[in-house]
Amino acid sequence: MADRPQTLNDIRALLAAAPGPDSAAIAAAGARNGQLTKPPGALGRLEDLAIWMGGWQGTDKPHADAPQVVVFAGNHGVTAQGVSAFPAEVTAQMVLNFRAGGAAINQLSRLFGARMDVHALDLDTPTADFTQGPAMDEAGFLHAFLTGWDAVDPASDLLVTGEMGIGNTTSAAAVAHALFGGDPADWVGRGTGVDDAGLGVKTRVVAAGVARHAGATGLEALRCLGGRELAAMAGAIARARTLRIPVILDGFICTAAAACLHSELPGALDHCLAGHVSAEPGHPRLLGHLGKEPLLHLGLRLGEGSGAALAIGVVKGAVACQSGMATFAEAGVSDG
Known part of the structure; x- marks a missing residue:
């Protein structure tokens, strides 16, 4: 091994x-x-x-002198169900924006002196629609997980993982519902801004996906219901643990990915803190299950690692004092 x-x-x-x-x-x-x-x-x-x-x-x-921000991007087959207000092409367009330095996460990374890396994962081949079968087979899951694992710089002293992927709030809601139960509607939010009808579609899709993969927990929940960018974030967070690098968790999607590690082994996220609580309604509920108290509460719901990157400033303040x-x-x- x-x-x-x-x-x-x-x-x-x-x-x-x-x-x-x-x-x-x-x-x-x-x-x-x-x-x-x-x-x-x-x-x-x-x-x-x-x-x-x-x-x-x-x-x-x-110290927090060498923070690293890593953004992973993936596309989701479940978007065929009409769960997003934006088309899947936006994922690739935003990756170009990240690489050009034009996104919010670029500004925050620069502000706090963080190295920023971007990894696009097979954007031309979305994951499978998880209402029809597993989002990823084991080989595909491992490839995504190891992309995250390999992305961590061992010389960094603080890690933020972010994501971009049209449809990934639906995936995160399905993962959270699989791990922690409750009503599907407890975990579903408006994501990129779907209307009430779209919210109903997302809720039905989450319920159908979790029912199809009943009993899936931990890494299996992530494989069956997640996306490549969620698997990559989990890989990076796991790698940081083996290196004893502290991690700042971002919003709902990042936290759902991380929760799969917690589901495998309580304590697996002891090296993580919650950077913020987002406006996605499932996020505070998810943080409650993980026992994480957020550093910031600013109503953010952008993703990209933006809330966690902003929290780098709080960590820097703490260690400076x-x-x-x-x-x-x-x-x-x-x-x-």
Whole structure:
């Protein structure tokens, strides 16, 4: 198996063997935080975030100097059911926009000093319509997953995964419904802006897909109901875990992909934090199932990794204070 999985069981084994945070570094970061020139708890959640980063990076002085944003694009056969307000050609057009530097994610990546990479996955060959059969066979799923796995730069110290794919809110809703149950309507939102009739179509499609693949959980739910860009995001997030690189999750689609790893192994997302909660109605519900409290709540629903990229700034602020502030002793300030 080496370091690169070749089968679904290899992925499961790598998740089970993946390292956790460094408990000694967590303790040291907590101790340092208690000595910084501020009242205890004055930086609120930034303090917890910095200590969390220190645990994954193995230091009491964490950093976010080399963030990486990776955007994956895929097309979905389920769009033939009329689930999107936009045609599938928009996926390829937006990939060109990403590569030209014209999208929101390009601006945010540049602003926060993040390397940005774009991977288009077989856009000319959409996945199968998941109401008719599995979206991907095992070989196709593994190819997409490994595209994500290989996209992670081991030198990065923070990872954001984003996506582009017309129809992928339908796919994400189906995955979430398969993993966590409830009513299909609980997970379905307007995506790119479908009207009430379109919302009804999406709900029926999600119900039909999950019924067809009844019992599919974890990686199988992702294979049967997901898309190539969702599988690639899961691959990148899993790879980051093996490298102990912290991850900022983006919106509903990214979180649905990540949830499949959690479904395989609770704790598989311990190296992930929720960058934001999106306007897609299923996203807060999904974050609740994963026990993730979002950093930002701005009503975003763009995708691309944009909300998570914006949260890079919060992480940078947290680690800058933790690592750069003086202690009371260093500053010659009385700590009371």
